[in-house]
């Protein structure tokens with residue numbers, strides 16, 4: 001048995017920087033200002049600092065410039081530990097746990113967790129191609145949990161409240177989550193303000209290829225968009241029908257089950273405005289899961305690959 005934390009990138013910043021550079025820049029340093037590839041030289045005196053050689057640019061950058069790790073006082077090897085732990089824990093890891101395990105303040109750990117979630121969010125150009133395709137099945141379902149009031153701090157009673165499924169377009173005071181899972185493939189999750197017909201229609205039509213077969217439960221939300229697909233097949237959960245031939249929604253329900261256990265067991269306090277970030281985290285781990293041939297390191301490296309070009313919305317704690 002090997003100890004993964006013995007790896008140099010978890011113990012010193014030079015090795016961590018080399019790892020980040022090798023993942024982000026397989027073809028040589030990429031200027032974070034003008035995008036030129038492998039046309040930069042190392043600036044002597046500071047390891048990891050490059051200067052762009054494009055005459056109209058000439059700017060300095062490192063492998064963290066313009067990334068979720070920019071302007072952070074967290075040492076790079078601790079970033080690598082954070083990336084590893086968040087990717088290797090099936091249900092996630094709390095900022096409290098990282099704060100204790102990595103010897104950083106809670107605030108810093110919280111900041112790091114959200115930045116890592118941001119890195120896990122698919123890039124607009126690479127991660128938003130539709131699911132499914134010819135001969136493929138995509139399952140769609142919605143779920144509800146917590147309450148909107150809790151997010152606004154009007155009540156204090158909802159921590160640990162059971163996740164419930166609402167009828168039709170769902171209870172208006174619950175947070176809605178809509179997930180699409182390609183059978184044997186990727187997931188894509190959404191947190192609309194309300195899972196009503198128009199919203200669900202837009203999500204389904206924008207994110208699933210029309211050659212796919214769409215599988216849902218008997219919810220009427222999918223009737224209209226369902227007609228756009230090769231087939232729309234349903235199982236009637238209210239009549240105890242869960243599988244009929246190859247028609248079922250077990251994949252998307254399995255995803256919800258991991259998500260809910262994580263949200264309830266690990267992330268007990270999630271503000272509504274952050275819910276989409278948690279969904280990105282659970283989606284990322286699911287999309288790089290073992291069943292698809294990815295191990296903990298692949299999953300971590302995929303998240304590190306996503307550190308750049310993200311809009312940064314969190315202020316750095318002191």
Ligand SMILES: [Zn+2]
Nearest residue numbers: 031034052057
């Ligand atoms: Zn440049």
